Amino acid sequence: MFSPSIQQLIDHLQCLPGVGRKSAQRMAMHLLEREREAGIALAASLQQAMTKVGQCQCCQNFTEDDLCRICADLRRSDDQICVVEGPSDVLAVEQSGVYQGRYFVLMGHLSPIDGIGPSQLGIDKLERLVESGVSEVILATNPTVEGEATARFISEKLERFNVGVSRIAHGVPIGGELEYVDGGTLAHALNSRKSL
Amino acid sequence: MFSPSIQQLIDHLQCLPGVGRKSAQRMAMHLLEREREAGIALAASLQQAMTKVGQCQCCQNFTEDDLCRICADLRRSDDQICVVEGPSDVLAVEQSGVYQGRYFVLMGHLSPIDGIGPSQLGIDKLERLVESGVSEVILATNPTVEGEATARFISEKLERFNVGVSRIAHGVPIGGELEYVDGGTLAHALNSRKSL
Numbered sequence: 001m002f003s004p005s006i007q008q009l010i011d012h013l014q015c016l017p018g019v020g021r022k023s024a025q026r027m028a029m030h031l032l033e034r035e036r037e038a039g040i041a042l043a044a045s046l047q048q049a050m051t052k053v054g055q056c057q058c059c060q061n062f063t064e065d066d067l068c069r070i071c072a073d074l075r076r077s078d079d080q081i082c083v084v085e086g087p088s089d090v091l092a093v094e095q096s097g098v099y100q101g102r103y104f105v106l107m108g109h110l111s112p113i114d115g116i117g118p119s120q121l122g123i124d125k126l127e128r129l130v131e132s133g134v135s136e137v138i139l140a141t142n143p144t145v146e147g148e149a150t151a152r153f154i155s156e157k158l159e160r161f162n163v164g165v166s167r168i169a170h171g172v173p174i175g176g177e178l179e180y181v182d183g184g185t186l187a188h189a190l191n192s193r194k195s196l
Numbered sequence: 197m198f199s200p201s202i203q204q205l206i207d208h209l210q211c212l213p214g215v216g217r218k219s220a221q222r223m224a225m226h227l228l229e230r231e232r233e234a235g236i237a238l239a240a241s242l243q244q245a246m247t248k249v250g251q252c253q254c255c256q257n258f259t260e261d262d263l264c265r266i267c268a269d270l271r272r273s274d275d276q277i278c279v280v281e282g283p284s285d286v287l288a289v290e291q292s293g294v295y296q297g298r299y300f301v302l303m304g305h306l307s308p309i310d311g312i313g314p315s316q317l318g319i320d321k322l323e324r325l326v327e328s329g330v331s332e333v334i335l336a337t338n339p340t341v342e343g344e345a346t347a348r349f350i351s352e353k354l355e356r357f358n359v360g361v362s363r364i365a366h367g368v369p370i371g372g373e374l375e376y377v378d379g380g381t382l383a384h385a386l387n388s389r390k391s392l
Contacts, residue, residue, distance in 0.1 A: 001287045008241045015238060017222060091197045
């Protein structure tokens with residue numbers, strides 16, 4: 001019963017995670033009734049982000065440039081690489097305030113059932129980075145079954161290099177997601193990391 | 197720590213009702229990681245809906261044409277007008293399947309504290325519609341305090357016309373919102389409407 005433009009908007013809003021038909025309808029009505037300009041701004045930034053954002057050539061994090069802000073920052077230490085599963089995890093670790101090194105973003109974790117193996121995560125790229133001279137790799141994948149397996153796999157892969165490999169301490173709750181942990185807990189976890 | 201395009205997307209997603217910083221971040225990451233094409237399609241439909249959708253010249257419902265689908269449908273009876281608060285309410289009444297007349301969409305309810313009076317709701321327009329020949333006006337505003345006040349105001353305004361004014365029966369739960377009522381309850385409410 002909605003006009004075609006509105007029905008299309010309601011359908012397309014359902015691509016957002018956690019948004020079903022009813023929420024999409026409420027969102028569309030809210031934008032049409034009260035927030036037209038915000039809706040147009042959202043359309044523009046969606047268009048821009050979807051088409052312009054690629055991955056950092058160095059750490060694989062999302063960025064619209066060749067190198068992400070952290071990789072392009074000359075003040076960051078080249079000595080450490082913190083391996084995380086996703087961009088939100090980079091934000092979480094940054095907010096803990098105790099880490100000054102570089103990152104490597106896997107964009108997922110090992111999941112053979114979904115066809116995600118070492119090459120999809122760019123682990124060969126990580127090995128080349130380590131080879132070029134790094135003293136420590138901190139594995140900060142999520143403390144879930146898949147994250148632990150990924151960390152173990154990477155630590156085995158890096159055994160042949162002369163590099164310290166550590167895992168963040170399990171101060172972070174097992175079964176939880178890194179991005180939802182408060183900065184203090186994460187700082188504790190980083191500080192009490194142990195060699196594998 | 198996110199790149200500017202992503203940060204902007206996260207900020208703009210928060211214009212959606214019920215979406216805070218964390219949900220916006222999750223939505224942005226989900227789209228960037230897995231649903232780029234759906235994101236672009238959403239941007240296009242947002243842009244189109246925000247710029248093209250106006251109001252029906254007859255019933256005030258949202259439409260991108262001069263007349264909405266229902267007002268343009270010659271098979272609908274011109275004899276009845278069902279007055280509702282919003283476009284979602286039109287959908288709800290349509291889904292009940294028992295109504296074949298026209299609608300008038302107030303796009304809100306009387307709320308002097310927000311500066312919403314009879315002219316903002318287009319009640320003069322409704323009066324002209326009634327004057328042009330209608331046998332019944334069904335008041336289907338929400339069964340809330342504001343909806344009841346709006347219904348009462350409209351019924352008083354229409355007293356000077358030779359028109360039957362009815363209110364949908366209170367089979368719909370008081371204090372609830374029309375758009376969340378199931379079709380059966382709404383059908384019952386329409387069928388047991390009583391003259392004011």
